[in-house]
Amino acid sequence: MLTFIEHEDYYKHKMPQILESPRRLKIIKKAIKETGLLDSPNVKMASPEAVKEKDLYAIHTEQLVDTVKHGSMVGVTAITGDTITNEFTFLAGLRAVGGAKLAAEIAIKQPNSVAYALARPPGHHATRSNAMGFCFFNNGAFAANYLTKVQKIKRIAIIDIDNHYGNGMADLFYDRSDVLTLSLHADPKFSFPFQGRTTEIGEREGEGFNVCVPLPMEIGDTEYLTAFDRVIIPVVREYKPEVIFVSTGYDGLLGDPYGYLGQSVLGFQVIMERISNLAKEVCEGKIVMTLEGGYKFNELGQAFLASVSPLIPDYEFSKEAESNLSSSGSKGQLKNTLDELKNILKPYWRID
Numbered sequence: 001m002l003t004f005i006e007h008e009d010y011y012k013h014k015m016p017q018i019l020e021s022p023r024r025l026k027i028i029k030k031a032i033k034e035t036g037l038l039d040s041p042n043v044k045m046a047s048p049e050a051v052k053e054k055d056l057y058a059i060h061t062e063q064l065v066d067t068v069k070h071g072s073m074v075g076v077t078a079i080t081g082d083t084i085t086n087e088f089t090f091l092a093g094l095r096a097v098g099g100a101k102l103a104a105e106i107a108i109k110q111p112n113s114v115a116y117a118l119a120r121p122p123g124h125h126a127t128r129s130n131a132m133g134f135c136f137f138n139n140g141a142f143a144a145n146y147l148t149k150v151q152k153i154k155r156i157a158i159i160d161i162d163n164h165y166g167n168g169m170a171d172l173f174y175d176r177s178d179v180l181t182l183s184l185h186a187d188p189k190f191s192f193p194f195q196g197r198t199t200e201i202g203e204r205e206g207e208g209f210n211v212c213v214p215l216p217m218e219i220g221d222t223e224y225l226t227a228f229d230r231v232i233i234p235v236v237r238e239y240k241p242e243v244i245f246v247s248t249g250y251d252g253l254l255g256d257p258y259g260y261l262g263q264s265v266l267g268f269q270v271i272m273e274r275i276s277n278l279a280k281e282v283c284e285g286k287i288v289m290t291l292e293g294g295y296k297f298n299e300l301g302q303a304f305l306a307s308v309s310p311l312i313p314d315y316e317f318s319k320e321a322e323s324n325l326s327s328s329g330s331k332g333q334l335k336n337t338l339d340e341l342k343n344i345l346k347p348y349w350r351i352d
């Protein structure tokens with residue numbers, strides 16, 4: 001069963017001149033409607049509560065919560081150049097965190113349960129004390145923390161497939177081993193947030209539990225999947241999480257105005273096939289998805305449909321996705337990165 005989580009508050013937060021906008025959700029909603037996904041007995045919708053302001057202190061500083069709250073009271077306030085409140089941002093933020101929390105509650109309830117919080121603002125760049133990169137509060141991190149602390153889940157793996165490094169997730173769980181954070185992202189030398197190098201592996205209790213796979217620019221699907229198969233799958237398999245989170249960004253699409261990975265629409269189908277199979281193998285198919293980036297408006301709806309198709313038994317996006325993937329041929333640079341990563345992670349994980 002796939003549950004989409006949505007709420008009208010998610011459309012109210014807007015930032016001037018920035019493509020992280022309500023239009024993204026409108027495109028996704030239209031794709032769901034036009035495809036008739038909700039007619040499937042395997043798909044449903046759910047509506048979340050907002051979390052309370054004080055709940056956020058579980059992962060964020062009071063100062064950050066106050067900054068976003070007061071920014072919203074004033075109206076338009078730039079917390080950073082690209083993270084700007086309007087009068088609804090605080091409300092939408094509390095509801096977006098609530099959406100991820102509900103997704104987590106649904107996913108852990110029974111086997112083969114997947115819940116996707118179609119919430120904005122997105123969250124994966126928000127650290128304990130800083131809003132940045134269109135993200136105010138870290139929706140997915142809140143939900144993962146909630147599962148470990150309240151629902152007593154012992155191991156969660158968060159796989160970040162957004163074009164950009166999930167630095168907020170890494171920041172919040174950097175010294176913890178109960179939440180394994182893994183991110184594939186465009187080379188941090190050139191791409192926001194300019195972190196996520198192979199050597200950023202976590203510290204203290206969390207040493208070895210932050211896995212960064214920086215990828216060459218315009219890498220394409222085939223090489224992306226090589227990195228996925230060689231690093232993400234074996235590490236998650238060995239870790240044996242009780243649930244898998246996916247920070248789901250579509251900004252790796254070729255031509256995305258904020259992304260650089262050169263992926264195709266079909267690439268997202270194959271990535272989610274991999275993740276779905278992995279989840280079935282290690283955690284009874286339990287998956288929590290949160291919406292992160294994705295700004296190429298003319299392909300966002302298709303990439304979204306491709307990504308959810310492996311999760312809906314009676315919906316097929318493409319029969320021949322694997323044989324129609326993009327490839328950059330940038331194998332040399334990728335091989336060097338993966339060999340380097342294998343050495344760095346050797347004390348912690350078995351990677352061939």
Ligand SMILES: [Zn+2]
Pocket residue numbers: 162163164249251292293294
């Ligand atoms: Zn992104």
